[in-house]
Amino acid sequence: MAGITIRGLSKSFGARDTSFAAVADLDLDIKDNSFVTLLGPSGCGKTTTLRLIAGYIVPDSGTIEVDGRALSSPAAVVSPEARGMGMVFQNYAVWPHKTVFENVVFGLKLRRVPAAAAKKQVEETLALVNLAGLEGRYPNELSGGQQQRVALARSLVVEPSILLLDEPLSNLDAKLRERMRTELKDLQRRTGITFVYVTHDQAEALALSDHVAVMSGGRLQQYGTPFEVYAHPANRMVADFMGLVNLVPGKVREVANGGGKVELAGDLALDVRALDGLAPGDKVDVAIRPENIRLDAMAGTGARAKITNHVFLGNISEYYVTLASGQALRVQTHPLQHFKVGDEVAVEIDATQCSVFRHTSGDATAS
Amino acid sequence: MTTEAVSTTLRPALARPSLLARLKLEHVVMGGAIVALIVLVVLPLLWLLFGSVKGEQGLSFDHFSEVLSGRLYINALKNSLILGAWTALFSLVIGLVLAWAVSRTDVPAKPLIQLTATLSYLSPPFLTAIALTYLFSPNAGLINVLMRDVAGLPWLTFNVFSMPGLVLVTVMHTFPFVYLLASSALLSVDASYEEAAQILGASKLRTALSITAPLVAPAILSGTLLAFVNALALFGSQAIIGLPARIFTLPTRIYALFDYPPEYGLASALSLVLVLITVVALYLQRAFLARRSYVTLAGKGSRPQLMQLGPFRWVMLGLVIVIFIVSIGAPYATLIAVSFSKSWGLEFWKGLTLANYKFILFDYNVTQRAILNSLMLAFAAASIAVILGAVIGWIDLRTRIPGRKLLDYAALIPLGLPGIVVAVALIQFWLAMPIALYGTLAILLLAYVGRYIPLGVRAANSSLRQIDPSLEESAQILGASWATTMREITLPLIRPGLFAGWLLVFVPVIQELSASILLFSSSSITLAVAVYNLYETGYIEPVAALAMVNMAIIGAAIWLANRLGGGRIASRGEPAPVSA
Numbered sequence: 001m002a003g004i005t006i007r008g009l010s011k012s013f014g015a016r017d018t019s020f021a022a023v024a025d026l027d028l029d030i031k032d033n034s035f036v037t038l039l040g041p042s043g044c045g046k047t048t049t050l051r052l053i054a055g056y057i058v059p060d061s062g063t064i065e066v067d068g069r070a071l072s073s074p075a076a077v078v079s080p081e082a083r084g085m086g087m088v089f090q091n092y093a094v095w096p097h098k099t100v101f102e103n104v105v106f107g108l109k110l111r112r113v114p115a116a117a118a119k120k121q122v123e124e125t126l127a128l129v130n131l132a133g134l135e136g137r138y139p140n141e142l143s144g145g146q147q148q149r150v151a152l153a154r155s156l157v158v159e160p161s162i163l164l165l166d167e168p169l170s171n172l173d174a175k176l177r178e179r180m181r182t183e184l185k186d187l188q189r190r191t192g193i194t195f196v197y198v199t200h201d202q203a204e205a206l207a208l209s210d211h212v213a214v215m216s217g218g219r220l221q222q223y224g225t226p227f228e229v230y231a232h233p234a235n236r237m238v239a240d241f242m243g244l245v246n247l248v249p250g251k252v253r254e255v256a257n258g259g260g261k262v263e264l265a266g267d268l269a270l271d272v273r274a275l276d277g278l279a280p281g282d283k284v285d286v287a288i289r290p291e292n293i294r295l296d297a298m299a300g301t302g303a304r305a306k307i308t309n310h311v312f313l314g315n316i317s318e319y320y321v322t323l324a325s326g327q328a329l330r331v332q333t334h335p336l337q338h339f340k341v342g343d344e345v346a347v348e349i350d351a352t353q354c355s356v357f358r359h360t361s362g363d364a365t366a367s
Numbered sequence: 368m369t370t371e372a373v374s375t376t377l378r379p380a381l382a383r384p385s386l387l388a389r390l391k392l393e394h395v396v397m398g399g400a401i402v403a404l405i406v407l408v409v410l411p412l413l414w415l416l417f418g419s420v421k422g423e424q425g426l427s428f429d430h431f432s433e434v435l436s437g438r439l440y441i442n443a444l445k446n447s448l449i450l451g452a453w454t455a456l457f458s459l460v461i462g463l464v465l466a467w468a469v470s471r472t473d474v475p476a477k478p479l480i481q482l483t484a485t486l487s488y489l490s491p492p493f494l495t496a497i498a499l500t501y502l503f504s505p506n507a508g509l510i511n512v513l514m515r516d517v518a519g520l521p522w523l524t525f526n527v528f529s530m531p532g533l534v535l536v537t538v539m540h541t542f543p544f545v546y547l548l549a550s551s552a553l554l555s556v557d558a559s560y561e562e563a564a565q566i567l568g569a570s571k572l573r574t575a576l577s578i579t580a581p582l583v584a585p586a587i588l589s590g591t592l593l594a595f596v597n598a599l600a601l602f603g604s605q606a607i608i609g610l611p612a613r614i615f616t617l618p619t620r621i622y623a624l625f626d627y628p629p630e631y632g633l634a635s636a637l638s639l640v641l642v643l644i645t646v647v648a649l650y651l652q653r654a655f656l657a658r659r660s661y662v663t664l665a666g667k668g669s670r671p672q673l674m675q676l677g678p679f680r681w682v683m684l685g686l687v688i689v690i691f692i693v694s695i696g697a698p699y700a701t702l703i704a705v706s707f708s709k710s711w712g713l714e715f716w717k718g719l720t721l722a723n724y725k726f727i728l729f730d731y732n733v734t735q736r737a738i739l740n741s742l743m744l745a746f747a748a749a750s751i752a753v754i755l756g757a758v759i760g761w762i763d764l765r766t767r768i769p770g771r772k773l774l775d776y777a778a779l780i781p782l783g784l785p786g787i788v789v790a791v792a793l794i795q796f797w798l799a800m801p802i803a804l805y806g807t808l809a810i811l812l813l814a815y816v817g818r819y820i821p822l823g824v825r826a827a828n829s830s831l832r833q834i835d836p837s838l839e840e841s842a843q844i845l846g847a848s849w850a851t852t853m854r855e856i857t858l859p860l861i862r863p864g865l866f867a868g869w870l871l872v873f874v875p876v877i878q879e880l881s882a883s884i885l886l887f888s889s890s891s892i893t894l895a896v897a898v899y900n901l902y903e904t905g906y907i908e909p910v911a912a913l914a915m916v917n918m919a920i921i922g923a924a925i926w927l928a929n930r931l932g933g934g935r936i937a938s939r940g941e942p943a944p945v946s947a
Contacts, residue, residue: 054566056672080565087566093559097581106577107567151563158567 002067002161002194004030004053009062011048022048024218026062030211035188035195037205040215041241046198049215050164053196054087055080066162086155086163086193090170092147094139100126100150101135107158125157128187145176152184156191165197169204181207202242206230214238236357239287246288246329249359252278262286262356265327268303270351283359290332292350295319295339302348305329307339321347393849397766400758401774407817408780411792418795419635430636440637443620446609447599447641450533450616454598457538459591461690462545470553472674474683483691488543489925490695491878491895493603494914496536497902498698500607501705501911503527509701512713528612536604539694541597545590552586553579558671571674585655592652596645600785602881603899617641618787618881625885631795638788646783699918705911723912734913736890737897738920740808741877744893745924748815749872753865755816756823761857764831765839778824781817786881789818794885806888814882819872826868830861874924878917894920 709718
């Protein structure tokens with residue numbers, strides 16, 4: 001199996017005067033036998049990164065190495081057919097003029113696997129992706145989910161050391177997407193293949209990955225475990241992109257032992273854990289996840305707030321509340337906790353789960 | 368009229384008068400279109416069938432047995448098939464190479480390739496044929512004279528009056544069919560199909576052979592068959608090149624059967640042989656094209672990366688320039704040179720003159736009449752074909768009239784009818800009718816509308832398909848009558864499509880020769896026929912001048928078409944099997 005080392009990778013598109021950097025100065029270490037997701041909004045450079053790893057694109061600068069072997073640099077690029085990787089495309093790219101069997105066996109034929117052995121391998125792989133018995137079908141006779149699994153089987157049957165997946169679930173409906181998610185994760189564990197997975201869906205990234213690389217504007221924003229990027233986002237962009245967050249303006253009141261006290265819009269003071277590089281009096285934005293806010297009907301220790309809206313989502317309840325200062329917050333509670341719109345409640349925030357960023361211009365409302 | 372009864376009972380009595388009026392107008396318009404189609408296409412075709420089996424007494428297959436055994440006819444059939452096969456082969460090679468270069472490589476001057484294909488497709492083959500005789504006729508052809516007498520290289524001469532000459536002239540007109548279909552197919556193959564093969568370890572060649580080729584093969588085969596069908600039908604080049612070489616083909620043999628006394632039965636039988644070949648080829652073409660569906664399946668994939676040809680790109684560019692010179696540059700430069708020459712020959716540039724143009728435009732009394740006739744006919748034929756097409760398309764897509772599919776098919780029949788066959792059918796039908804149409808402008812108009820109605824129907828069909836029926840229904844629910852709905856909603860929406868269709872008919876009609884050659888009279892002579900007749904009479908220099916006048920009018924029409932129609936003539940996807 002194989003790990004991937006990316007150093008200083010950059011790629012721009014377009015004419016020299018109108019070019020934009022799709023990927024800028026990217027460093028990334030993808031460990032052998034791991035499931036790594038490149039996550040970000042559209043246009044963040046994640047697909048370009050994947051296509052650079054596959055060798056379809058020549059980098060402007062930087063290198064890509066697999067197990068110490070240089071594959072890509074501006075001077076020389078090992079062509080995709082010589083990389084021994086697998087790739088699953090967003091539109092599956094299942095060849096419409098070949099049957100399921102012919103699609104899957106193609107890579108084995110190229111590797112001159114004897115027909116009998118190839119047939120056995122194809123059947124095993126199709127069974128692995130739950131497509132046994134559909135060998136003779138043409139792609140237009142398959143559902144989207146089945147085509148997706150043909151594409152997967154086609155890549156897996158040649159036992160690549162690295163499998164690249166470009167938003168493979170984005171064309172499936174929600175139920176199927178959820179199931180395929182579990183199957184993919186399971187598959188990765190069983191095969192030990194290094195998966196590099198591109199998606200814009202943060203829930204998918206959290207559910208699947210060992211490590212998530214959050215990208216924006218061609219740059220790596222944060223690289224860590226799903227828990228790290230969710231609970232301890234490196235910056236506002238990551239906090240905002242990974243799930244729901246209230247970004248509330250505030251001011252640092254005191255700093256001690258790396259932690260300190262932050263005053264929120266005049267209503268609340270939070271004892272937060274990390275205030276790196278901040279001094280008393282600095283303006284900050286505090287990222288508060290809706291599930292880290294508790295509401296209490298009793299007059300508790302927290303600040304007072306008024307319920308302005310309620311959305312029932314089944315497994316959770318969402319409340320929109322307004323603090324005395326006018327600051328709005330989005331709160332997620334247990335569905336059995338009931339308040340009416342207009343109720344006065346006490347608000348309590350779990351300060352240990354909040355992240356504090358230096359204030360930058362722009363809006364700082366709940367999102 | 369069951370539909371009328373049903374819908375009347377469903378409506379409140381109050382609405383009855385306007386409803387009746389609506390049904391009347393609708394039915395008059397639709398009925399008129401159906402009658403027109405029957406008169407234009409169905410009845411002449413029946414007369415053709417009838418004529419082919421009409422013996423001395425009752426029905427007989429004598430004509431067919433003669434056509435299928437007589438040496439003259441077998442030879443013509445053989446020559447037509449040889450011409451078609453070679454033309455298809457060369458069209459395939461040239462069209463495919465150019466299509467590949469444009470869509471997959473970094474060859475320079477891609478617009479030049481596009482321009483060459485477009486001009487070759489639009490330029491009338493009989494003019495190219497005439498131009499080549501000026502260069503390559505065995506004795507007086509300029510290049511032959513140059514090679515034999517000046518350069519002393521007699522083995523470098525080329526006799527254009529031969530099968531290779533005929534194939535050369537024909538290929539110049541037919542390779543764009545392959546080019547257009549192949550390049551659009553190559554461009555629409557999603558890059559990820561090829562990338563998926565590549566990442567599995569397939570080399571470029573392997574990917575091209577096992578992934579790309581099968582995906583685009585239907586479109587390429589379809590283009591090749593269109594080239595074949597067109598090669599068979601082109602009367603002008605086959606007469607100008609083939610007859611001096613004594614190479615008879617089916618169209619020229621049919622034409623010869625109209626020498627006095629006309630042999631209607633044999634001509635009909637021979638026409639049906641030609642129709643049969645054409646229909647089989649077009650059927651195959653449709654079948655292949657239907658399989659093309661999976662090329663367009665691809666979603667929002669990226670375009671394939673262009674192949675870096677390196678120094679080889681200059682070789683490709685050279686090839687493109689050669690093709691441009693042979694198919695467009697040389698023929699038209701020659702026509703221009705001849706038209707300004709006192710006497711065509713090695714030293715033609717010593718006696719440049721405008722006398723040929725003066726003769727053609729002012730002294731030769733045919734020209735002005737021919738120009739007027741051609742313009743009137745093209746204008747009328749295009750308008751009628753498009754109006755009929757719109758009604759037929761509307762019936763097919765928007766009503767539930769039984770037999771509407773049949774109507775649609777009937778409107779497509781002329782695609783399988785070479786021009787000369789249309790003429791043979793029309794002559795027999797109208798000679799049998801009590802109205803004397805033979806030799807009038809009217810019979811030419813009928814021939815043109817009949818031949819090109821498929822283009823009108825197709826234009827209307829594709830525009831109507833893009834308009835959701837709910838747009839018409841929402842006008843109806845607000846109380847608009849059928850006529851109002853048509854006037855306010857449908858027609859304004861399909862007008863751009865219909866206009867494009869109008870131009871697609873206008874351009875070929877103004878250069879039509881295959882049907883006109885049997886139908887014209889001295890009063891109804893058209894421009895293309897005038898050129899052909901003048902050439903036959905042997906006026907070498909004035910022919911070139913008339914050809915240039917002809918080109919100027921066609922060029923003006925196409926220029927106008929591109930200005931008004933937003934370049935649709937040059938950029939439609941599937942070329943129609945239409946020939947001059």
